Amino acid sequence: MLELIPFSAPTYWLNYNAVLSTAGGSTMGDVGMAMRPYLKFVDQHRDFFERAKAEAPLKFDGKYTTVPDDLAVLMFESVPYWTQGFTDHGRALAKLAKEAEAKGRLISAASLYKRSASLLATAEWSMQVGADKHGVFEECRAACMKAIALSGDAYEEVLIPYGEHLLDGIWWPAPGDGPKPVAICFNGLHSYMEWFWQNGMVEALRSRGFSVLTFDCPGSGTARFYKNLHMEPKTEKYAKAALDWVLARADVDPEKLAAVGCSFGGYRTVRAASTDDRFKACLAWGALYEWPQAKQRRDGEPLTAPITMSGLDRPTMFWFNGVETMEDFLELRSQFTLHGVIDGLKCPLIVFHGAEDMQVPLFHAERVIAEAVNAKSKDLAVYYREDGGEQHCHLDNLPTALNEMCDRLAEALGVKAAR
Numbered sequence: 097m098l099e100l101i102p103f104s105a106p107t108y109w110l111n112y113n114a115v116l117s118t119a120g121g122s123t124m125g126d127v128g129m130a131m132r133p134y135l136k137f138v139d140q141h142r143d144f145f146e147r148a149k150a151e152a153p154l155k156f157d158g159k160y161t162t163v164p165d166d167l168a169v170l171m172f173e174s175v176p177y178w179t180q181g182f183t184d185h186g187r188a189l190a191k192l193a194k195e196a197e198a199k200g201r202l203i204s205a206a207s208l209y210k211r212s213a214s215l216l217a218t219a220e221w222s223m224q225v226g227a228d229k230h231g232v233f234e235e236c237r238a239a240c241m242k243a244i245a246l247s248g249d250a251y252e253e254v255l256i257p258y259g260e261h262l263l264d265g266i267w268w269p270a271p272g273d274g275p276k277p278v279a280i281c282f283n284g285l286h287s288y289m290e291w292f293w294q295n296g297m298v299e300a301l302r303s304r305g306f307s308v309l310t311f312d313c314p315g316s317g318t319a320r321f322y323k324n325l326h327m328e329p330k331t332e333k334y335a336k337a338a339l340d341w342v343l344a345r346a347d348v349d350p351e352k353l354a355a356v357g358c359s360f361g362g363y364r365t366v367r368a369a370s371t372d373d374r375f376k377a378c379l380a381w382g383a384l385y386e387w388p389q390a391k392q393r394r395d396g397e398p399l400t401a402p403i404t405m406s407g408l409d410r411p412t413m414f415w416f417n418g419v420e421t422m423e424d425f426l427e428l429r430s431q432f433t434l435h436g437v438i439d440g441l442k443c444p445l446i447v448f449h450g451a452e453d454m455q456v457p458l459f460h461a462e463r464v465i466a467e468a469v470n471a472k473s474k475d476l477a478v479y480y481r482e483d484g485g486e487q488h489c490h491l492d493n494l495p496t497a498l499n500e501m502c503d504r505l506a507e508a509l510g511v512k513a514a515r
Contacts, residue, residue, distance in 0.1 A: 104148035107171070108454055110178055113218050116491045120214035120294040126185060130215055133181040137174050144170050154454070179219045183232055186215035190239050197246070206246035213240035214294060221286045225415040233321050240290040256311055258337040261325060264318045265289060265311030268298050269347065276307045277352035277511045280338050282331070282368065284359030285416065288317030295494065300502040304513045309342055313364060315416055326418025329431035335368035343374070351376060352509045358382055359489050366434055366464060370441040377508045379501060380447045382489035383461035386433035438467045444508040445471040448501045451478050452486040475504060
């Protein structure tokens with residue numbers, strides 16, 4: 097992974113996010129401009145950042161790293177410079193996109209809107225819960241939907257009944273006539289349904305003959321921001337809603353339904369396929385066996401690597417999960433596990449994971465594979481540094497892994513490419 101910021105445990109998330117932004121459609125030039133306010137702050141406090149690199153090195157070993165209090169506080173103070181830089185440049189691109197659209201330059205406008213959406217998403221993911229986070233999410237979604245609308249891709253905005261609620265979704269039909277294989281995509285913690293289009297997953301699946309349903313799971317995207325639906329450990333509740341909606345369509349092959357999930361979606365997709373045998377294949381794009389039980393800090397101990405830098409501070413995590421106390425949060429978090437569930441998975445299981453994943457260590461993927469004892473087949477693909485894509489969900493260098501995982505999914509279901 098490129099070292100855009102002096103590597104240390106507390107700067108990992110921002111460095112990763114800078115690279116991740118390009119996977120969603122921005123350019124390295126965009127990232128460089130967006131990072132200027134933050135890098136100016138780094139230059140003004142260079143000695144602190146170099147100290148962090150020495151005292152809290154980035155080891156890529158999945159172990160907790162402590163950070164001295166004075167360094168952690170400074171890292172917290174740097175985050176607003178980061179989010180403002182990405183917000184400002186995202187808005188500048190959105191302005192250019194509107195101007196291009198007004199002149200009828202729709203291809204240019206689509207590209208600019210897509211780059212804008214990726215930068216705004218990068219800003220929102222590191223923001224604490226509040227009005228600014230909501231506002232930037234709305235701007236990001238508006239830009240992304242504009243990019244999709246102008247792209248020429250076939251799609252349909254849909255609503256999926258879920259109890260008393262309606263979940264927002266997007267249906268991306270496969271080319272051609274007749275019943276088609278379908279991939280149902282489950283969000284990660286920070287991501288949203290449009291993101292699967294931004295990073296190329298929708299196109300990679302459609303080009304291999306799949307129709308695709310992306311939707312905002314409870315706890316993610318519009319479900320959390322607009323509908324007050326928080327994280328739900330039992331994925332099967334909303335997976336069933338998505339499956340029922342898909343299977344009500346006449347253009348679907350019920351024998352070729354796949355569950356696909358990225359990051360936290362790697363938990364969601366495996367749990368969904370373990371609890372509903374209507375799924376005929378499962379792809380975990382980054383595995384997650386359970387929500388890691390974070391070490392709790394005692395008075396006088398150094399801080400763990402600052403979670404505020406990833407938008408996972410305590411108030412924001414409480415908001416994601418719909419809880420008000422740490423006791424309630426810990427109780428809910430303990431329910432996010434595949435233990436006692438994964439033996440119900442009977443379809444082919446495909447797991448892709450980065451060998452140096454700093455967010456979810458490789459042993460999660462190995463445990464998922466080991467405990468899926470009833471899977472029809474099991475396929476673990478690990479990407480190493482020499483391959484590129486060794487970080488979380490391969491998003492530091494995505495295209496090779498993305499295409500390979502879609503190839504393996506198509507092969508597992510006997511799906512022939514549409515072209």
